Amino acid sequence: MKVEVRDKEKEKERLKISYILNLLGFLGFTGGLHRLYNGKIATGLLWMFTLGLFGLGQFVDLFLIPNMVEEREIKLRLKAGLSPFGVGESYQAVASEIYHSPQETLMIELLKAAERRGGKLSVTQGVIETGATFSQVETTLKEMYKSGYVDIGNSPENGAVTYIFHELT
Incomplete structure (x- = not known):
């Protein structure tokens, strides 16, 4: 239960930061930072050099950010050895001795x-x-x-x- 609550808090924090970075793109600062922050390197650089696909990409991303955040959290959990649900992966036990009947x-x-x-x-x-x-x-x-x-x-x-x-x- 604690793991799930902690993960939800991290996801909310990542979502908040992503929206702030997207807003910076609307204000004329570098666009695409929210994509870079969520692990979308190629499209983040594209957004950065085209000013958020001329503002259109920045606007569309307002609706796509929650999915980007969720995907990033899943990738980070898998990288940490957890299942997408935040539970540790189970490993099979290997016998260290041969059983002789x-x-x-x-x-x-x-x-x-x-x-x-x-x-x-x-x-x-x-x-x-x-x-x-x-x-x-x-x-x-x-x-x-x-x-x-x-x-x-x-x-x-x-x-x-x-x-x-x-x-x-």
């Missing part, structure tokens, strides 16, 4: 465990190494098998199902 984290832990064990890992060994549940480890290892990261075999010592990481053997 629990399953991805478990996969990494299982890979490290398999590396320590010569590229072979059973479900029980995975549970001991990671602290995850049997079903979590088994599901993750099966998912890795479906993706082609591991093969399934049996341990020659005890016949337990063993997951073989060929890249680590």
Whole structure:
């Protein structure tokens, strides 16, 4: 609410100054100052060198000044990083860290465990190494098998199902 009131006061002040500068053009002083003040450089210079388009432009501008002032205020707000309504622009948040799902984290832990064990890992060994549940480890290892990261075999010592990481053997 305060921002809106302050902006309206600035706009009224700019409007008042613009009309005063236009009046100076009617009195024979340099015409076009009101246009320069409102950011209309090219037409402001044209008005200045032609004495307000021979007075006709100065007269027409009496009706156009409110729009000139409004356009200038909008441009100034945009330049200041505000929306045309005086509200700050919203920015999208960007994640500073990559989110790893629990399953991805478990996969990494299982890979490290398999590396320590010569590229072979059973479900029980995975549970001991990671602290995850049997079903979590088994599901993750099966998912890795479906993706082609591991093969399934049996341990020659005890016949337990063993997951073989060929890249680590």
